[in-house]
Amino acid sequence: xxxxxxxxxxxxxxxxxxxxxxxxxxxxxxxxxxxxxxxxxxxxxxxxxxxxxxxxxxxxxxxxxxxxxxxxxxxxxxxxxxxxxxxxxxxxxxxxxxxxxxxxxxxxxxxxxxxxxxxxxxxxxxxxxxxxxxxxxxxxxxxxxxxxxxxxxxxxxxxxxxxxxxxxxxxxxxxxxxxxxxxxxxxxxxxxxxxxxxxxxxxxxxxxxxxxxxxxxxxxxxxxxxxxxxxxxxxxxxxxxxxxxxxxxxxxxxxxxxxxxxxxxxxxxxxxxxxxxxxxxxxxxxxxxxxxxxxxxxxxxxxxxxxxxxxxxxxxxxxxxxxxxxxxxxxxxxxxxxxxxxxxxxxxxxxxxxxxxxxxxxxxxxxxxxxxxxxxxxxxxxxxxxxxxxxxxxxxxxxxxxxxxxxxxxxxxxxxxxxxxxxxxxxxxxxxxxxxxxxxxxxxxxxxxxxxxxxxxxxxxxxxxxxxxxxxxxxxxxxxxxxxxxxxxxxxxxxxxxxxxxxxxxxxxxxxxxxxxxxxxxxxxx
Numbered sequence: 001x002x003x004x005x006x007x008x009x010x011x012x013x014x015x016x017x018x019x020x021x022x023x024x025x026x027x028x029x030x031x032x033x034x035x036x037x038x039x040x041x042x043x044x045x046x047x048x049x050x051x052x053x054x055x056x057x058x059x060x061x062x063x064x065x066x067x068x069x070x071x072x073x074x075x076x077x078x079x080x081x082x083x084x085x086x087x088x089x090x091x092x093x094x095x096x097x098x099x100x101x102x103x104x105x106x107x108x109x110x111x112x113x114x115x116x117x118x119x120x121x122x123x124x125x126x127x128x129x130x131x132x133x134x135x136x137x138x139x140x141x142x143x144x145x146x147x148x149x150x151x152x153x154x155x156x157x158x159x160x161x162x163x164x165x166x167x168x169x170x171x172x173x174x175x176x177x178x179x180x181x182x183x184x185x186x187x188x189x190x191x192x193x194x195x196x197x198x199x200x201x202x203x204x205x206x207x208x209x210x211x212x213x214x215x216x217x218x219x220x221x222x223x224x225x226x227x228x229x230x231x232x233x234x235x236x237x238x239x240x241x242x243x244x245x246x247x248x249x250x251x252x253x254x255x256x257x258x259x260x261x262x263x264x265x266x267x268x269x270x271x272x273x274x275x276x277x278x279x280x281x282x283x284x285x286x287x288x289x290x291x292x293x294x295x296x297x298x299x300x301x302x303x304x305x306x307x308x309x310x311x312x313x314x315x316x317x318x319x320x321x322x323x324x325x326x327x328x329x330x331x332x333x334x335x336x337x338x339x340x341x342x343x344x345x346x347x348x349x350x351x352x353x354x355x356x357x358x359x360x361x362x363x364x365x366x367x368x369x370x371x372x373x374x375x376x377x378x379x380x381x382x383x384x385x386x387x388x389x390x391x392x393x394x395x396x397x398x399x400x401x402x403x404x405x406x407x408x409x410x411x412x413x414x415x416x417x418x419x420x421x422x423x424x425x426x427x428x429x430x431x432x433x434x435x436x437x438x439x440x441x442x443x444x445x446x447x448x449x450x451x452x453x454x455x456x457x458x459x460x461x462x463x464x465x466x467x468x469x470x471x472x473x474x475x476x477x478x479x480x481x482x483x484x485x486x487x488x489x490x491x492x493x494x495x496x497x498x499x500x501x502x503x504x505x506x507x508x509x510x511x512x513x514x515x516x517x518x519x520x521x522x523x524x525x526x
Contacts (some may be wrong), residue, residue, distance in 0.1 A: 003042035004030055007050040007058045012367045015046040015072050016492070022070040024048040033083040034067065040088050045069075050466050052081020052496050053194050053243065053253075057311055060376060071098050073410045099502035102521025114397070118237045125411045125428055133425035136418040137327035138165030145180075146173040148201040149378055153422035155205070159212045160433065168360055173267040174209055177202060177286045179388035187228045195244045196256035199225050207266035210212045219270070230274055238332055239281040240289070242309050248367055251303040254290045257282045260316035265321075265328040276328070283325055287337060294296040296344060296361060310361030312349055315341055316382040324387045328457055330444030330468040335393055337442060339458055346402070351375060355409025380410035386446055387434070388427060392435050392465040403431060434495060436516045441469045441477065442488025449488040455506035459513050492516040 005011040007024065010186075015022045023045040024036060030049065034041065041047050062068050069078035077098040084090065137150070151173045157166030180188050186268050188198060195196035206222035209215070232245040235252070239261045243251040263281040268276035289297045297318060325331065334501035337408045350357045351373065383405045391399035407428050414420050438456055442449030456466065468477035469476055471487040481499050482491050491502040492512040499513035502508075 002361055003038055003047045005047065006047050006394060007048050007055045008215045009045060009365060011048050012074050015070075015074075019072050020044070020046050020100065021072060021077070021095050022046045022048055022074065023052055024058070024069055024070060026050050026062045026064060026068040028053075031065075037088045037091065040091045044091055046216060051499065054303070056299075056313055057308075057374075058059050060359060061372060062418045062483070068369065069094050069098050070367070070369055072117045073337075074369050076369050076372070099141040109522055112229075125407065125425070127432065129411075130425045130428045130432070133418045133421050134161060134166070134429060135163065135353055137422055138167075138169045140169070140418065144176075146177050147419075148205050149423050150419060151177075151205050152208070153426050155208055155212060155288055155460070156426045156429065156462065157224070160429065160462065161382050170209070174206070174218065174221075177458065181221070181224070186224060188225075194253060196229070196241050196253065197259055199229055199233070199244065200256060200259035202242075202267055203229060203263035204259070207270070208460055210405065211266075211458060215239055222267065222270075223272065225420050226263065226275060228274055229263070230278060234261075234278055238285065240301075241282060249303055251300050252285070252290075253300040254297045254314040255288060255299075255317040257290075258314070258321040261286075261321040262317075262525075265324045266457070268328060269454045271454070279325065282328075283322060283334065286321070290314075291318075293344070310348065310363075312345065312359045312376070312379050312383065313358055316357075316379055316386060319345075319386045320382060323328065323386060326393065327357060327441060327464070327484055327495065328453070328468055330440070330453065330466075331470075335390075338386065340395060342383075342390060342399075345383065350402075351409060354413065355405040355407075356413060357406065357410075375410060375413045377410055377414040377420050380406060381427050382423070384410070384427045385430075388431050389465075403427075407431075408517055423473055433463060436463045437493040437495075437497060438512070438516070439469055439480065439483055439490070439491040439493060440466055440488065441471050441484070443470065444468060446488070451506050452488055452490045452503070452509065455509035456513070459510065461513060494519045 005475050012022070021044070023041055025031065027049060028051045034361065050062055052059040065082050067080040067082055067084070068076060069080065071077050078094055087513045107389060134153065137153050137157060151170065154166045154170040155162040157171050182188065188202070203222055203225040206218050208216035208226060210218040210222055229241065233241045235242055238252060240252040241257050243253050243256055261279040264275040264279035268279060286297070289301060289460060290300065292309060297309065297311070297314040299308040299311055299314055319338040319341040322341070326338070345357055348361045351358055356375050357380055359376050359379060360370070362371050384403050387399045387403040387406065391403060407424060410419065440449065440453060442452065444453065445451065453466070456464065469482065477483060480497060484502065484504070486504060489502055489504045490509060490512060492500045492515050494500050494516070500519055503510045504513050
């Protein structure tokens, strides 16, 4: 019989009732190092597992290859790096210290927690710091398992900054990732974490890589991963994606469905069969099944013990997916739902002293360790990317203020590590470089308009802002000098919204994008 309990309210209630400390670690299963000491652990602790798939908020506070010692109230008492020297011999002492009235001193107790750190007010990252991080990425090894966020930062360095080293590192990372592709199963080899999130994130990366480079091998990879999403993980009856295929339990995660929708909107631009329809249905599932206006997003539907609400990671993935949906379809309701999601985050998770977003909404019955304020750099980068988009898509200057304030807070709360700050550096650089304006005069849903829109979305243009203009709105058309003999038509505009180039067919869109790119000065304000 296992001694390990899932991270639930019941596990913490047991510890409190018995007056026993808690030993918590990350994963669906304990490490071999902890298994070897299970008898002693079971004698002295309530043993708890925080599965990153079901409780990413708890896993973030423990950290990979670590264990936490908590007191019976769930307050942090010690951090143990694993493997821990002489663990079996140390458990009695650690258990005693965890229930003693005074917090012990020493390196284990004072280890870094990931919590928000008090710091003097400092300036936002300047161009030199941003450049330093982005330049360093091209020289770093991708590692045995490249991270999609790291590769996205390399894409930015290669595409937006023209960094030759970033381009080489990007190619190496993509080739390394594809080494883990199982051609027989047509999926990535089994890896820790959600199969849905893994494949969705890499599908988006490979579509972007193909959009940037035009290389056929990246499109082939993107198509294969997208096929896996639609073939093995899409549940037609639910209108949503499963976390893992059969025979795994049926669970529909919020973050995984949002990531899949974002990837499929990219695939839709390239004409991948079924991608656009599945993406729209996934958005509907997220909004109608997993969203509570008071509590935020439910982390997952289905499974057991997963009624967790209010996680930043779920909300930012959804908000990004809905802005992707707006840019892919012109459906204004998608943009407005992203805006509503961000307003919830500002109300519940904004760190008012330093700036940035906390990783979860605290509840009254949370154990003490979950009430620690935690500011995750990668999640903040995603949230601030939404602020950047909505500032331009809605013309709301408050989003720009929040973006700049949040960049300052998140940057200075993060460790001084290029990998950790990569996402923040990417967003800061996008903001500094300004927007790329496209005015699409036409009616979304009509074939010619949709063909022009898809042509814009087939290009790697992370700074693009698409305005959808009804061809009957002559007041707007005349005021913005968008007159033409026929519509639909896409116009590229400069920072002052002056007309630079236009095209009435998909083949001419690339020239329009190049004209806009040359007119927008790096480092210029939007």
